[in-house]
Structure formats: C-alpha cells, structure tokens
C-alpha cells in the first residue's frame with residue numbers, strides 16, 4: 001500500500017463517524033467532511049476535517065484543493081440523505097435532492113480522487129449504498145433509485161479501473177442505528193431480521209476497514225450486504 | 234520542436250512500455266502502440282504534468298498520435 005490516507009464524506013456522525021473512528025484506530029490518516037466542520041465532536045492527531053456539501057458544486061470546487069494536497073488513496077463515499085414519501089406524494093424537489101446528493105455527489109467526489117490513484121497505481125473506492133437499492137422499500141423510490149445507481153456505478157467503474165490496481169466496491173447496510181433510522185426501528189422490522197437486532201455503525205465500519213486494506217486485494221465491483229440477514233438474494 | 238517531440242516520445246515509451254525505435258511521429262497510441270482507452274487518458278495526464286498545461290477533455294480526445302500531441306502542446310504553450 002502506497003499510503004494510508006482516506007477521505008470519508010459525512011464523517012461527523014452516524015455510520016461515517018463509526019468508519020472514521022475505526023480507520024483512525026487502524027492507523028489511517030483521515031480527512032473527514034461534513035457540511036459544517038465545526039460539528040465534529042471528536043478529534044485525533046491523524047484526523048483533519050473539512051467543509052463539504054456534496055450537493056453543491058461551489059463547495060466541491062473548494063474542497064478539491066484540500067483533496068489535491070491530501071493525496072488520498074482511499075475514498076469512502078458515505079454522505080447521503082433520505083427524503084421519504086409515498087410515490088404519489090413525492091415532490092420532484094425531494095426526488096431531485098436525493099438523486100443529486102446520493103448519486104451525483106458520488107460521481108463528483110469520486111472524480112476528485114481517481115487521477116491521483118491512477119498515478120500511484122493503487123486505490124480503493126468504497127461507496128455506502130443500501131439494501132433499499134436492491135430490495136426496494138415503500139416510500140423510498142428516490143432513495144432506492146439513487147442507491148441502485150451507486151451499485152451500478154460501482155460495477156462499471158470497477159471494470160474501468162481494475163487494470164490499474166484500483167478496486168471499487170459498495171457496501172449495502174440494512175437497518176443501522178443512526179439519526180437516519182431514528183424512530184423507524186419498530187419491533188416488526190427487527191422481527192424480520194434473522195439476527196434479531198438493528199446493526200451498529202461498527203458492523204459497517206469493520207467491513208470498510210477490511211475493504212480498505214490489502215486483505216481485500218482480489219475483491220472488486222461487488223456490493224457487500226451488512227444487514228443481519230434481512231435481505232437474502 | 235524536437236525538444237517537445239523528444240519528451241512526448243519519452244512519455245509515450247514509458248507509459249506504454251514500447252521501444253523508442255518503434256515510435257514515429259505518425260504512430261497512433263491505440264492502433265500502433267497498443268494503448269487501451271485508459272492509457273490514452275493517462276498519457277494526456279502525463280503531458281499535462283510535464284508541460285504544465287491543462288488539456289480540455291474535448292480536445293484531449295483528438296490527441297491520438299505522437300504528432301497530434303506535439304502539435305497541441307506547441308500551439309498551446
């Protein structure tokens with residue numbers, strides 16, 4: 001591995017925070033982002049933080065300077081949102097906002113890192129999608145479409161970059177205890193999960209750790225599911 | 234002229250692992266020198282770095298031979 005420098009988008013809370021803490025523990029140097037970097041309630045000698053709104057071109061442009069200086073070889077596209085509503089009630093704004101953040105954002109942030117990875121002939125791109133992208137979920141037509149898009153993006157990019165030793169994978173979590181799922185983790189949902197509990201951010205972070213490392217050298221273009229067995233193909 | 238040409242040939246030989254003797258000014262990266270599509274993108278990146286230029290994507294697509302690379306670089310530096 002050339003270096004252990006990782007960018008994590010949406011690293012201040014939820015799954016992103018779990019990922020950042022786990023990577024720091026494993027000796028990585030981390031550049032983590034959120035929309036307002038003063039919202040980071042933790043710090044570490046190997047952690048730097050930056051402002052980034054992945055739905056805003058000007059913000060991405062400003063962030064690109066930090067990316068060039070940092071020279072990351074690993075990118076974790078974690079930032080994402082939901083705007084749930086039944087299809088018939090879903091506004092075009094809610095559709096666009098979710099696609100623009102979850103799918104277009106992944107495209108734009110990935111653009112910032114691939115050139116450097118090509119030059120260094122080593123890279124890892126890990127996208128956090130969702131089982132909603134492959135199993136569907138009522139109220140989430142926008143979100144499912146965005147996450148299925150991320151999985152498909154993952155496969156095509158993996159084919160493009162494989163010859164340069166850059167792997168691209170996505171992780172599809174099920175129900176993980178974060179702000180995003182607060183108030184929706186009802187018993188009837190938990191009952192459908194073979195492991196009978198919601199996931200913890202650490203359950204996702206440990207897989208990110210594995211995919212970031214040399215241990216996962218021969219895995220690319222995959223969507224790996226972390227959901228306690230809720231969705232089985 | 235020859236200085237740009239020499240550098241371009243050197244970059245191409247490095248990137249595509251080909252021999253200098255097999256390269257002429259008309260050599261096409263893909264057809265004659267065995268480049269894949271990603272190689273051509275990387276070549277443009279290497280030219281940009283060596284000559285301190287920024288080659289717009291739509292123009293980069295037309296840089297397919299040694300000669301077209303040398304011409305673009307000379308016309309834009």
Ligand SMILES: NC(=O)c1ccc[n+]([C@@H]2O[C@H](COP(=O)([O-])OP(=O)(O)OC[C@H]3O[C@@H](n4cnc5c(N)ncnc54)[C@H](OP(=O)(O)O)[C@@H]3O)[C@@H](O)[C@H]2O)c1
Nearest residue numbers: 010014015034035053054078079080130175176178179180
């Ligand atoms: N929780 C689950 O059960 C679950 C399941 C499947 C997939 N996921 C996916 O996992 C990822 C993380 O989810 P989470 O549960 O940790 O969500 P969360 O607790 O709501 O956190 C979302 C994170 O994304 C950031 N973010 C949102 N919009 C952004 C934007 N426009 N620009 C930059 N950053 C933005 C947030 O930053 P701010 O603090 O600035 O808002 C925050 O750090 C998401 O992609 C989500 O779709 C989650």
